[in-house]
Amino acid sequence: MSGQFFIQLLNPGIGLLFAVAFFLLWLNRRDRYVAYAAGAYTASAIAFLILDVGPALPYELHRIPANIGFLATGALFAAAIIRRYGLPVPWRAMAVTSAVSMAFFLWFLLGSLSIGGRILSISIGAGIIAAMVVRALWPIKKRYVIDRVLFWVAALSALNLIARPIVLMSLGGGFDSYDGFQQSVYWTTVQFTQAMVSITAAISLMVAVAIDQISELRRQVDDDKLSGLLNRRGFEAKAGSALRRYLDDDRPVALMIADLDRFKQINDSYGHAVGDAIIAAFGAHVRAIGPAEMIAGRIGGEEFALLISSAGIETARQFAEAVRIGLAPAAADRIPSTLVPTTSIGLTIGTPGANLSALMHEADQALYEAKRTGRNRVRTFTPISVRQAAGGG
Template structure:
């Protein structure tokens, strides 16, 4: 027992225990992300393998020797499978039975044929050193996940160090076997101490790396969900245009600036003609497609400061800062002609599409509601005068605001 107490294997066991506990916590907090479950299983399997090997050192049992070596290799293989799962690659499940089976075959032969311990050490180290190569190549070359790229490099370098040290250990084992050197107690052997002094720290560094990979992915996913939530709060899901809430906020800001600086600003209320009839004749799915086509048709026609928003249903609002009514009228007529000329078909059946628009220019004392109200009055006149046209609100040209009368004409 004294030899075990002073053996680096006990320190290694404590480090692996810390890794296993940390990996369990990582798995618990990161569910359902793929990968940590394998690392948790790897940590506890490694501990089981080391404890079985310690049992062999105490009792000299061949069974514990075989199972201890097999358990440690199985733990290392599970760690590598976690990397493949985390990166979304097909799992090379064969590495577990192949590495464990090959080691057990040589290990059993060692006890049956009275083999050489240095040769067995070389076999174990060769298998353990070659195991990570697939994962190392994947980690160092994969650039698909930019959020976890720095941690991937850390894990790849750690495994490369682990592999190099372990293969060096195997070389010394084969070398001592070929020279038929006398048996040296494990705690006095360079080949035995090499992995505990260098390979095990590399494995710990690798676990730190996979923990960072997991946390970086969680943070990136959280940011993505946050951006998606902000986008849903300001964007129309169907057309990807701004929604009414976002429009009102921008319009309040731009209108206040325009009135303060005495700069022109126009707002247009746009409504697709006979859209209810289109839905009835062609179905709501086709109607949704038409709304997307209409929204996309404005690409390239608007400046960075212009805002097109879906106000609701087939209604859209166009906000044009630093634009007077004459300039806005030209833009709307050009867009109206472009939409009318679009080749929209339901199968082989052509579907005509036009829109009507009411246009109002900001004036002193306006707020967003009064500006929208005047644009809605102009839209009502465009609808009642035959549709497929743009009307500009002018002082004295309209009766009292019709409220939602325009809607009844659509």
């Protein structure tokens, strides 16, 4: 076997290797975007096998399924990246682009014969599909380095697919036959760059899958399933770092602790299922009305903590009242009609140099005052010196 034959096996070998790898990942993590990636590399391997290894058909008809496979590779990989971010996949736009690309390809294959025209038809079509990824990811906040890597892989792929054939064909003057085409600098460049892009794209997406897996495990560790909020560990970790950031930026911040009133009596009288329903309703209610940057957690059996930024005392009190007043309606369809759950809330405002532990202690004192004065109310922490001054002491 010649060295050229082994070179021809490079891209289908890479495609099959990564197709198997992504399929195994999908078996472990049933995310649709991982399945799309497996499909993309399967299509790539089949397309290269048809084109470079399989038997030639009359009128070069074997090039039709091969190039359909190349376009399917681009579309499925674009879908994998876009779907990872929970965005709608532009299937219709990709299908139209692929259909137009194949129409031009067929014209240059069966009508006005032109190898250069066929190259441009498929490369530009695939480049436009890659550009759809760039357009979809452009406005998204890129939290991790891998998010930027995926964006630039798509951008460079689009540029490579669109610009490369135009530049090389203008320098080389086109191709008169497929023998000349396969011996050309262009085809050598395609074989090399496609292998590099395939490896880079696959490794980047695998890293993204690993990061998603770690994030999911972290959420499982930090989240409270019943309330849909953070658990105490998750709240303290996120709220602590957020509080330091807010105070360093001189942004007002408020912390409140809410406690469901007479919760033990509710469990004893109505059963733990009703108590769980109230906890779930509280979590859903807080998520529904809370600001985007709110950090909320269930820090005890029936106790919750909420950290909100850009909130002065009046804004914080209004939010706390909305939480208190809205609990009963939020839980109404989950519990017996004879039961009206209430909550008491203690509120404090962050001051320069404060830490989370100190604020939680202050909010706890305010919560104790709310309980002591009758429950189902909001109380704001007042330092002893201020209380003494107000009392004339």
